[in-house]
Amino acid sequence: MxxxxxxxxxxxxxxxxxxxxxxxxxxxxxxxxxxxxxxxxxxxxxxxxxxxxxxxxxxxxxxxxxxxxxxxxxxxxxxxxxxxxxxxxxxxxxxxxxxxxxxxxxxxxxxxxxxxxxxxxxxxxxxxxxxxxxxxxxxxxxxxxxxxxxxxxxxxxxxxxxxxxxxxxxxxxxxxxxxxxxxxxDAESTNHLREGGINIGIGFQLKDDLLDVYGDPAKFGKQVGGDIIANKKTFLLIEALEKAGGTLLDELNGWLSCREFDKAEKVRAVTEIYDKLNIRQVTEQRISDYFAKGLSNFEQVQATPERKEMLLSFTRQLIEREN
The missing domain is CATH 1.10.600.10 (Farnesyl Diphosphate Synthase)
Known part of the structure; x- marks a missing residue:
């Protein structure tokens, strides 16, 4: 099919x-x-x-x-x-x-x-x-x-x-x-489908957070850095606030509290803070973990391998998206 x-x-x-x-x-x-x-x-x-x-x-x-x-x-x-x-x-x-x-x-x-x-x-x-x-x-x-x-x-x-x-x-x-x-x-299979969809969905949202900072503007489909400009609480910002300390935390809080700023400068500065804290790598690992959980859920569904392959293949295509 x-x-x-x-x-x-x-x-x-x-x-x-x-x-x-x-x-x-x-x-x-x-x-x-x-x-x-x-x-x-x-x-x-x-x-x-x-x-x-x-x-x-x-x-x-x-x-x-x-x-x-x-x-x-x-x-x-x-x-x-x-x-x-x-x-x-x-x-x-x-x-x-x-x-x-x-x-x-x-x-x-x-x-x-x-x-x-x-x-x-x-x-x-x-x-x-x-x-x-x-x-x-x-x-x-x-x-x-x-x-x-x-x-x-x-x-x-x-x-x-x-x-x-x-x-x-x-x-x-x-x-x-x-x-x-x-x-x-059967109930067990529908539970695996639900949990798989939830895990894949969390992975999608975390990837969206990541692409907003590190995505290719030509592929992402919207302004890269928009979340940083808006002080939106994404996974990346939450991780940075938890991990930062000393002057790095002061610098991050300074940008978060700043009312007037150059947008490109703020995006560049906050991205550099993320880089120093390895936020990209942490986020990528979380994304990978949730996608792996979701695919594992789908593998456990009691259906023929041929029919499951359509869902698994479609999910893998979605995982690779960059927009």
Whole structure:
């Protein structure tokens, strides 16, 4: 099976899905954000999770779209909280319409996500809804922790990893688990799928933190050093604050407290501090550890080697990404 078959099936379903028509101000923003594209990684993982155990993977298409709708709902509300002007290079919903419309349209998207799950057979629906509810709550918990961290300078590595696990990784885990549940997989295998998705997701976020400092601007797709300029609490900054001492810590705190500065100079200076503390090497090791855990989880799934290879190959490709 070629993964492009899954991609085409997802695109066809997304284009044909109707979220509502009237009033247009409520539903047009949903069609808009869903049309902006993106990697569609989460619904693709749901279909791959189902294909591990059944040839009837098509029955997972609508539930897979549910995951994508929920993901975009969180993005719509996150953009409001972050006051972000752009999403995937286009105006965010609250910029194109207004904040109130973005809030209400996002609320309806959550309802739409539940409606798309109703395509699941009754014998599995209760389990799926319970797992969806827990995952949705965890995503909100992660967002709240992220906001809490904005006013704290004592965030530990363990706290940061727990935050990114909740905010971004549990949804990857759920996407895979969902496919397995729909296909009738055993509980141990669906647990391995969920844990594998979570571990890979943590690795992705840590790699994103790393690429923001050390990535190739031509490949990364956004400004390198943006996190440093914004004093964003990333894994690298948290590690540096824990490891630095003496004049190096004074220098780092000086840049963090500085209100007026040359952006390029700050990025260069903080990067040099990271270099002196071997922060890049520490981060790369953590990334490698989480990716290895995730791949190990997938290896333990009770499915044929041929079917597992699609998921493993796709995951390895994602691991090698630089954007």
């Amino acid at each position: 070629n993964p492009i078959v899954f991609v085409e099936a997802l695109q066809k379903e997304i284009q044909s899905t109707q979220y509502g028509r009237h009033p247009a101000e409520l539903y047009d923003p949903i069609q808009y954000i869903m049309s902006l594209g993106g990697k569609r990684m989460r619904p693709l993982l749901t279909l791959m999770g189902a294909y591990l155990f059944t040839d009837e993977w098509e029955k997972a298409i609508k539930p897979a779209i549910s995951v994508e709708v929920f993901h975009n709902f969180t993005l719509m509300h996150d953009d409001i909280m972050d006051q972000a002007p752009l999403r995937r290079g286009q105006p965010t919903v609250h910029e194109k319409w207004n904040h109130n419309i973005a809030i209400l349209s996002g609320d309806v998207m959550l309802v739409n996500a539940y409606e798309l799950l109703l395509d699941i057979t009754p014998d599995k629906l209760r389990h799926v809804l319970a797992r969806f509810n827990r995952t949705a709550a965890e995503v909100c918990e992660g967002q709240q922790l992220d906001m809490n961290f904005e006013t704290r300078w004592d965030v530990t590595e363990a706290e940061y990893v727990e935050m990114i696990k909740l905010k971004t990784s549990v949804l990857l885990g759920y996407a895979l688990e969902l496919g397995g549940i729909i296909a009738g997989a």
